Amino acid sequence: MLTMNLKIDSDAFSTGQIESKIWAVEELEKVSAHTNILRISMLGGWYGLFHFILKVRGRQQVEWCRSYDLDAGACSVANTVNNTWSHEWQFRAMPKDANELTFDDNTNCVVNTSTEHFSNNEWFDNIHEGMLCVLQGNDLKIEDHVNCPKDLDDFKKKYQLSVILFEGTKHFNFETNPYTRYMIIGHK
Numbered sequence: 001m002l003t004m005n006l007k008i009d010s011d012a013f014s015t016g017q018i019e020s021k022i023w024a025v026e027e028l029e030k031v032s033a034h035t036n037i038l039r040i041s042m043l044g045g046w047y048g049l050f051h052f053i054l055k056v057r058g059r060q061q062v063e064w065c066r067s068y069d070l071d072a073g074a075c076s077v078a079n080t081v082n083n084t085w086s087h088e089w090q091f092r093a094m095p096k097d098a099n100e101l102t103f104d105d106n107t108n109c110v111v112n113t114s115t116e117h118f119s120n121n122e123w124f125d126n127i128h129e130g131m132l133c134v135l136q137g138n139d140l141k142i143e144d145h146v147n148c149p150k151d152l153d154d155f156k157k158k159y160q161l162s163v164i165l166f167e168g169t170k171h172f173n174f175e176t177n178p179y180t181r182y183m184i185i186g187h188k
């Protein structure tokens with residue numbers, strides 16, 4: 001019998017995480033749907049839920065999506081969650097340091113909803129001018145959040161886009177660990 005043991009961090013499916021992904025997808029659809037066919041590179045893509053939500057809503061055309069994460073186990077979960085789109089590599093998650101990406105694969109949209117996990121801006125510096133970026137960060141102070149923005153202005157300063165199509169904040173007023181998430185969408 002074939003068995004598969006995937007270790008899942010249930011926080012990925014918490015209210016804050018799922019609402020944040022839906023927020024990102026909804027705002028991306030408003031600026032991009034029906035105009036662009038997206039070729040997405042997801043950095044720190046974790047379980048690939050951004051892509052899953054984007055696809056099941058069906059409002060945005062996606063040619064392909066590559067998800068990069070340092071955690072090989074997370075990539076296995078991402079490939080399982082997104083296995084509906086595994087044919088012809090429409091979706092593929094792979095273990096890789098996102099700071100090493102050069103985006104020479106015809107990517108036209110870079111998604112990083114994990115910016116607070118990245119201690120430097122190497123990944124952002126490597127994004128080509130003009131590429132559409134969907135970026136989120138949050139101010140929750142926990143151990144692996146090494147780069148928390150102070151506010152939306154601080155977030156915009158960290159990742160400077162030449163054209164901002166959307167900017168916003170979303171506060172999650174949880175009893176334990178309340179936090180604010182920041183998002184910008186635009187062209188580098």
Ligand SMILES: C[S@@+](CC[C@H](N)C(=O)[O-])C[C@H]1O[C@@H](n2cnc3c(N)ncnc32)[C@H](O)[C@@H]1O
Binds near residue numbers: 117
């Ligand atoms: C635990 S998730 C946090 C999720 C995030 N708050 C979100 O909403 O998507 C962060 C992920 O970033 C990944 N990560 C951190 N640094 C990375 C890097 N340099 N390259 C690729 N993935 C990275 C971690 O392995 C982890 O799976």
